[in-house]
Amino acid sequence: MTGIDELQIVALSLKVAFWGVAWGLPLAIATALVLARARFPGKTLFDAAVHLPLVLPPVVVGFALLALFGRHGPIGRVLEPLGIVFAFRWTGAALAAAIMGFPLMVRAIRLAIDAVDTRLEVAARTLGASRARVFFTVTLPLAWPGLVTGALLGFARALGEFGATITFVSNIPGETQTLPLAIYTFTQSPGQDAQAVHLSILSVLLSLGALALSEWLVRRRLPGSAHA
C-alpha cells in the first residue's frame, strides 16, 4: 500500500460522499417541506417510508438497491441504454450513500422548517411574493442552520457507509473502495493493521473537518445569535 493509494481512497470517499449529499439534498428539502407543511392522507406511511433506511439493516438496503438498480433490475435495465449505470460503479456507492443519509437530512431540515414562524411567510405573501418566492427568500434562509446540519449528517453518514455499499457495488479498489471498505480490507489481511490505523485516523480528521466547515457555514450566515 503506497501513499498514492491512500490519496486515491480519500479522494474517492470524498467524491462519493459529496455526490451522495448533492443528489440527496434537494429531494430531502422537498420531502422535509412536505412533511413539515402539507397535510394529506397517508402522511404517516410516507413519513415511515422516508425513515426506512435509518431502521433497516444497511445490507438489506444494499440488497434492495442491487435488485432494483442492478443491470437486470427493473430500474437498472431501463437506465443502462441511457448510459446510466450504478452497479459496481462509484455512482452506485454515491447512490447508496444518498439513500442511507436521506432520513438524517430530512429530519434535520424538517425540524428547522418546523421552527420557522409561518406568519413570516404570510407577511411575505401580503408583500407580493408567490409561494415559491416565499420559500426561497424566507423559509429556506431561516432554515439555513438545519440545512447545513442536515448536509453534514448526510455527509458523515456517506463517509461511514459500509453495509449497503459493499452489498450493492462490492469492494473494488479505485472504483467503489471507500475509506470504511478499505479499512475493513486491511483488517482482514494479516500484518496490515498499521494501514488500517492510518486510514482510521484520516477518517477521523475528515469528519472533524466537515464538522468545522458546517459550524463556519452556520455562523457566517447568521452573525450574532441564531435566528429569533
Added chain:
Amino acid sequence: MLEVDIAMRRGDFRLEAAFASGAPIVALFGRSGAGKSTLVNAIAGIATPDRGRIVVEGRTLFDSARAIDVAPEKRRVGYVFQDALLFPHMTVGANLAYGERLTPAGERFVSRERVVSLLDLGRLLERRPGSLSGGERQRAAIGRALLASPRILLMDEPLASLDAPRKAEILAYVELLRDELALPIVYVSHALEEVTRLADSIVLLADGRVVAQGPAAEVLARPEMQAQAGRFDAGAVIEARVASHDERYGLTLLAFDGGELAVPNVDALPGEPVRARIRARDVSIALAVPRGLSIQNVLAAQVEAISREFGAIVDVSLRVGSTPLVARVTRKAVDQLGLRPGMPVHALVKAVSIDRRSVGFA
C-alpha cells in the same frame, strides 16, 4: 372604498359580517375574539370565507358566487401585524426593499426616500430587526407594507405590544400617513382611545357579527358601543374645532354644533378639527341652569332615550345640537327629575374630565 360581505366558520366560531366604508380610516372595534382579525385576514386573503364578497377600491378580491379568490400576493393589500413580523434574517433596509422590488415601477405610489423620511427610518436601515425597539420595529413594518404600494392598508392591533409613549408615537405616524398618502386604512383595535383618536368610521364587532357601523362620533355614542367599551370608559365623542385659547387659565375652547366646550389646553391652532371623548360617567343632568357651580360646561340638550335597566345605574342618551352625548346617572335621579324622552335638559361636563388623552386630532 371597501366593501365586505362575508360568512365563514372556524370550528365553533362563526363570522358573519357586512359593511362598507369609504372613510380614510375605518376602525374595526370589538373585544378580543369578536372576529376582527379573522375579518382582516379575509381581506388580505390569508383566510378564505365560506361565501361572500370583498371589494377594495372597485376591484373584486373575493366573490364566492363568481369563484373569484385573488391570491394574497396579487391583492395589493398591505398588512401591518401586531408584532411587526419583520424578516429576522434581513436588515431593515432589505425588509423595506422586499415588497418594493415585487411592485412594478408603474404601480409604486410612494418612493423609498419618502417612506424613510415619513417614518424616520434613516438610522435604522443597516440594523437587524432583533436589535430594534418595539416602536422602531413597528415603524419599519409600516414602511415595508407601504413600499409594496398597497391599495389599502390593514393594521391589526399595531400598538398592542407597545408601551404608552411608543403608542402615542406610532399613532402620530399613522395620522401622518392618512394625511400625506391618502391611503385608506383599516385599523383593528380593542382600545377605545386609539379608535377615538384615529377612526373616521367605525365597524363594531361582537361575537362575529357587526352590531353597529357608521361615522365614528355616531357609533361611539351608540348603546351597543357602551356595552363593548365597558362601564368605565363608555361615552360619546364630539367632533369640534378649536375656537380659541384662554391663555390666562390654560383652557381651550372647542366649538361644535351644540355649543362650546372648555377643555384643558389642547395643542392645536384655532380652526383645527379635533375630537373629544366624553365619558358617560362624567356627564350630569340638570333641569335648569344651575347657579354657583364649578362645572365649566353647561350644554343645552334634549333627552333622546333612557336605557331600561333595573340596577342602580342608568344611561341617558342626550342630543346636544345634533351631537349625541351620554350621561350615566342613578335610576333614582331619573325618577326624581322625571326624565322622559324629548325633555329639554342641561348636560353638565367638568372641563377636567376631558384630559389630553381624550382629545384627538380629527
